[in-house]
Every structure is written in C-alpha cells, then in structure tokens.
Amino acid sequence: MTRSSRYLRDWTSHIRADVLAGIVVALALIPEAIGFSVIAGVDPKVGLFASFAIACVSAVVGGRPGMISAATAATAVVMVSLVRDHGLQYLFAATILMGLIQIAAGLLKLGRVMRFVSRSVITGFVNALAILIFMAQVPELIGVPLQTYPMIAAGLAIIYLFPRLTKAVPSPLAAIAALTLFAWWSGMDLRTVGDLGELPSSLPVFALPQVPLTLETLQIILPYSLTLAAVGLLESLLTAQIVDDMTDTLSNKSQECVGQGTSNIASALIGGMGGCAMIGQSVINVTSGGRGRLSTFVAGSFLLFLILVLDGLVRIIPMAALVAVMIMVSIGTFSWRSILDLRSNPRSSSAVMLATVVTVVATHNLAIGVLVGVLLSGVFFAGKVARLVHVTMREDEVSGSVTYTVTGQIFFASAEVFLRGFDFDAPARAVVIDVSHAHFWDITAVDALDKAVLKLRKSGAEVTVHGLNEASATMVDRFARHDKDEPVTARLH
Structure with missing residues (x-):
C-alpha cells in the first residue's frame, strides 16, 4: 500500500465511528481545556482555542491516527511562571519556538528514542496517568450537592450497560446526553460546565506574538520552549505507543514529532497555548470507536462549534456526566493485570514500574517519572549483562x-x-x-x-x-x- 493510499484510508475507513467518537471527545475536552487554562494562569479561551487548533492540525500532519492532542496539564504547569513574569504574548512566542524545536526533533528522527523505553516504564506511565486522571476528578466529588453522587453512578451504569443494547452510539455520548437531559428536566442543583469559566464568543484571530525580536526575548523564552518541547514530545510519543498497543497498529513516531510541532505553532498563531497528546481523551476516542484521523479532526472542529454555536447547551452539561466519563477512562486505562504480574515478573521490572508510578504521582510530572523509569531500566539492564561475563x-x-x-x-x-x-x-x-x-x-x-x-x-x-x-x-x-x-x-x- 502506498503512502498516499494509506493516508486516505486513515481519513475514510471509519467515517461514522470516527465522527461519533470525535463528538464524545469534544465534550470531554471542554472542562479539561478550561481547567488547564486556569492552571497556566490564562483566560479559558486560550486553552479552548489551543485544543481546537492542536487537534485539527495534528489530525492532518501527525503520525498517529486516532490519537487526541490538545492543551494539557503537563505543558500548562511549565507555563505558569512565564505568564506570571512576562505576560501572555511571551507564552505565544515560547509556544512557536517549542513547535520549531519539535519539528527539528522529528526531522532528526528523534522519535526513534522510544525504543529505549521499556515495557515496564510504559506500564508505569499508564498506571500513573490513570491515577492522576482519577485524582483530577476528586474536586468534583468533594463539597458538591448530594445529587451529584447518584448522577455519577447513573452515568457509569449507562457507560457500561448501554453497549449491551447497541454499539451504534458510543456509550459515553449516551451518558452525557441522558444526564444533561435529566438534569435540565428535573432542575437539579448541580455544577455545570458553565460554572468553570466564560466561554469565548467569537472566532480566534490570526496574529503574531507582540514581543520584541531581540536576543533578550530569546533568552527569556528558550528555557521554557525547550522544557515544553521535551515534555510534550515525551507524553505524545508514549501516548502514541499506548494507542499503537490498543489498536494493534504502528505509527510514525518521527512524523508525530513534526505533527506536534506544527500544531503548536498553529495554536500560538491564533492565541492558544502549547499542548501535546492526551492519554485520557485518546482512550475515550479509541474505546468509542475512533481509529482514524477524522476522529481527531472532528474532536477539534466540533469543540469550536460547541463553544461558539451551542454554548447555551454546553453550559448546562452537568459536571457529573463528564466525571463519570473520566472515571471510566481511569478504570479502563489502569493496567490491572500489572498488579497480578508483580508476583511473576522479574523484581527489576516490577521495581521500574512501581518507581515510575510513584514518581509521577508524587511529582505530577510525567517527564520526571518516565526519566526515573528509563534510568532504572538502564541500571538494571547493565547489571544483568555484567553478571553474564x-x-x-x-x-x-x-x-x-x-x-x-x-x-x-x-x-x-x-x-x-x-x-x-x-x-x-x-x-x-x-x-x-x-x-x-x-x-x-x-x-x-x-x-x-x-x-x-x-x-x-x-x-x-x-x-x-x-x-x-x-x-x-x-x-x-x-x-x-x-x-x-x-x-x-x-x-x-
């Protein structure tokens, strides 16, 4: 199969499933994008526009069909001091440089470094993300109206039982629709998406960052850009590997580096922040039937449609529905088999997996956790080879x-x-x-x-x-x- 025919297949082979899965992901992206904007200290529209641009552009030029990229917490935490000390325009400039660095990494074929990440590190990465996804829902479970808990339980019941009736509609989408309709009909006092922040009311505008083109500007943004590029590529390449495993397909990791860089540049040029692949939304997409590039493109474009055209409907979506979806993602992401394997796997492999999980959960930094896991894997491997002399x-x-x-x-x-x-x-x-x-x-x-x-x-x-x-x-x-x-x-x- 030629490259062009393979690319066409990535867009057209699962049209119906991709469209429905993309709609589910778009709904789940809204609270995430707003929350990450708050973390970075910027207006909610910065995260929402970023999620739109990154998803749509990465769908076209990325190397992993079906993977969802958008604004993320991993990159948002790096931006806090830059926004606080220098302002939003410097964030846009740093994001453009971040994208250029990622494109250079792709052209240099640095995506191949994934071969040095062991299976134990990937399992630890997945388990840590599952824990972090669940922990991110905890604020929506504390100090909320009592009706929230039965609504979340009802959402989970729909998610897991609805596929027994039909798989024509993704069960997370059915859960969100059913809970929103019930909450509106009953007038229940629940937290909604509208409580998270103001949604944008106009289309994003193309603009270059308003910063002086001087060496001093480069000195300010370069450290942030390097960190953002490294964190973004690390999370994206690991997520790509996980989606590879889930779909039993291969992806072009170096092309994904180029795709991530291009999408981040596009995000900055319309007033968005930097981002990368999202394991939670990627799992939602795959489990909802999304396999091709169309699912990622629909997620980004429908997100923009939701916040500009259907903003009145989006505002009344109860957070309980989205929390139920993310709890499902957390449960589905965690490798429960890895707990049983602790007894049968080599102790060194188990130690690497647990160290990765503990470090990521303790620091909330995926890059540090994966780095610890890779270093431990190298040390254990070197020791094992040394004993064979x-x-x-x-x-x-x-x-x-x-x-x-x-x-x-x-x-x-x-x-x-x-x-x-x-x-x-x-x-x-x-x-x-x-x-x-x-x-x-x-x-x-x-x-x-x-x-x-x-x-x-x-x-x-x-x-x-x-x-x-x-x-x-x-x-x-x-x-x-x-x-x-x-x-x-x-x-x-």
Missing part, C-alpha cells in the same frame, strides 16, 4: 602457559568483573587472553584490558590477546596503551 583459566602443565577465556560483553558495568577473573599473583611464562567470545564496547572496557595485560607483564609473563572481533579490535587500536607497536587488527584470527 565469565573468565575461565586453563593452565598447560607441560609448557607452563596459561589461557584465560573471556565470554560476554565488556563495558563500564562489567569491567570490574572482567578484571576479577585474572590471577595476577600466580606467575606464568606465557599468558593468552582469548576474547573470541567477548566484545569490548567502550573505553572503560579497553582500559580494563590494558590493566590486565600490563599487570600480567609486570609479573614477568609474555601476554598475547587472541580473537578480537573487528569492532573490538578497532576500539583497542584507537584507545589501548598496552601494545602500540603492533596494531591489534593485524593479529585478528
């Missing part, structure tokens, strides 16, 4: 020579294990270090080989290194000190 000694009683056979990967974590395999106190006339079944990866490994050869020579032995593969020999020739007269590559066997 073996050095065995065989002595020829006739000639008195000794052969050390080295097996495994020699690098910074296993260099000490390698050296401990030699007996430097037992003199021998000739020593052969056979590395035919070993590989030397870095200068720490070469330095360990140097130490072994020089110590053996110091005890009076004639030392020969045998069996270096081509890559290892190249490293040794460049960095070793023990034998510069005869290149090791000349002694390859």
Whole structure:
C-alpha cells in the first residue's frame, strides 16, 4: 500500500465511528481545556482555542491516527511562571519556538528514542496517568450537592450497560446526553460546565506574538520552549505507543514529532497555548470507536462549534456526566493485570514500574517519572549483562602457559568483573587472553584490558590477546596503551 493510499484510508475507513467518537471527545475536552487554562494562569479561551487548533492540525500532519492532542496539564504547569513574569504574548512566542524545536526533533528522527523505553516504564506511565486522571476528578466529588453522587453512578451504569443494547452510539455520548437531559428536566442543583469559566464568543484571530525580536526575548523564552518541547514530545510519543498497543497498529513516531510541532505553532498563531497528546481523551476516542484521523479532526472542529454555536447547551452539561466519563477512562486505562504480574515478573521490572508510578504521582510530572523509569531500566539492564561475563583459566602443565577465556560483553558495568577473573599473583611464562567470545564496547572496557595485560607483564609473563572481533579490535587500536607497536587488527584470527 502506498503512502498516499494509506493516508486516505486513515481519513475514510471509519467515517461514522470516527465522527461519533470525535463528538464524545469534544465534550470531554471542554472542562479539561478550561481547567488547564486556569492552571497556566490564562483566560479559558486560550486553552479552548489551543485544543481546537492542536487537534485539527495534528489530525492532518501527525503520525498517529486516532490519537487526541490538545492543551494539557503537563505543558500548562511549565507555563505558569512565564505568564506570571512576562505576560501572555511571551507564552505565544515560547509556544512557536517549542513547535520549531519539535519539528527539528522529528526531522532528526528523534522519535526513534522510544525504543529505549521499556515495557515496564510504559506500564508505569499508564498506571500513573490513570491515577492522576482519577485524582483530577476528586474536586468534583468533594463539597458538591448530594445529587451529584447518584448522577455519577447513573452515568457509569449507562457507560457500561448501554453497549449491551447497541454499539451504534458510543456509550459515553449516551451518558452525557441522558444526564444533561435529566438534569435540565428535573432542575437539579448541580455544577455545570458553565460554572468553570466564560466561554469565548467569537472566532480566534490570526496574529503574531507582540514581543520584541531581540536576543533578550530569546533568552527569556528558550528555557521554557525547550522544557515544553521535551515534555510534550515525551507524553505524545508514549501516548502514541499506548494507542499503537490498543489498536494493534504502528505509527510514525518521527512524523508525530513534526505533527506536534506544527500544531503548536498553529495554536500560538491564533492565541492558544502549547499542548501535546492526551492519554485520557485518546482512550475515550479509541474505546468509542475512533481509529482514524477524522476522529481527531472532528474532536477539534466540533469543540469550536460547541463553544461558539451551542454554548447555551454546553453550559448546562452537568459536571457529573463528564466525571463519570473520566472515571471510566481511569478504570479502563489502569493496567490491572500489572498488579497480578508483580508476583511473576522479574523484581527489576516490577521495581521500574512501581518507581515510575510513584514518581509521577508524587511529582505530577510525567517527564520526571518516565526519566526515573528509563534510568532504572538502564541500571538494571547493565547489571544483568555484567553478571553474564565469565573468565575461565586453563593452565598447560607441560609448557607452563596459561589461557584465560573471556565470554560476554565488556563495558563500564562489567569491567570490574572482567578484571576479577585474572590471577595476577600466580606467575606464568606465557599468558593468552582469548576474547573470541567477548566484545569490548567502550573505553572503560579497553582500559580494563590494558590493566590486565600490563599487570600480567609486570609479573614477568609474555601476554598475547587472541580473537578480537573487528569492532573490538578497532576500539583497542584507537584507545589501548598496552601494545602500540603492533596494531591489534593485524593479529585478528
């Protein structure tokens, strides 16, 4: 299948399901966008316009069909001090630079770094997000009218039972419609979307940020832009991986970087804040049947339609209905299987998953949590590989020579294990270090080989290194000190 035909399929293969799923997501985006605007310290329209622009543009140029991108809490928290200290126009400028950095990351194929994120980190990321999504609903469960609780329970009942009647309409959409109609008919005293803030009354206007084009401006916005770009790409690429798993399809991670950057630039040019992929809304979209680019585009465009044309209807939507949807997302997002797997999985994998969850929940920062998980994964992996290094000694009683056979990967974590395999106190006339079944990866490994050869020579032995593969020999020739007269590559066997 050609790229153009695949792209066309992403738009047209699930039209009905994508449209309905996009409508559900648009309804769920409104309180989120307003809430994230409050976090960033900006007017609600900044978050709403951002969600419209980011969703629509990423649908066209992104690399993961069916994923929802919009204004998010992960990026909003980074913007607080910039808005407070320098104003809204500097936020727009920082968002444009953020987008340019993300586009550059995509062109440099940095999306490939996802291969270094282990399954344990992704599971921890998912579980932490599920917990954070539920925690975000807690304010809507405390100090609210008592009618709120049966309404939420009714919403959850509709969400889980409605599919038994029909799957033609997404159950979250049915729940929102039913609870809104009942609340309006009964006149119940409930918190509504209208209580969150003022909705915009006019279309967004294209405008460049009103900031001086000076080096000082760049110095102000660059640290924020770099942080926003990194956080946005990290959350987007991890969410893309999760949607890949949910839909059993593959996505173009580097193209997604370009898509995120382009959509953030578009957001800033119409007065919106920066954003990234949203795991909660992406799960809503997928579980509601959304699979293609059309679902993301409908989510963004219908959001704008709702706040400009159907604002009177949107204002009366009870928060209880949206809370029920987000609780469903939280329950569906959490990997319940991972709790059972704690007993059967390797302890290191479980430790990585739990560390990721605890760090994200404690800091409310996804980037820090994932970074901790990736670092722990690297440490555990290095330790595991280091334990696979073996050095065995065989002595020829006739000639008195000794052969050390080295097996495994020699690098910074296993260099000490390698050296401990030699007996430097037992003199021998000739020593052969056979590395035919070993590989030397870095200068720490070469330095360990140097130490072994020089110590053996110091005890009076004639030392020969045998069996270096081509890559290892190249490293040794460049960095070793023990034998510069005869290149090791000349002694390859």
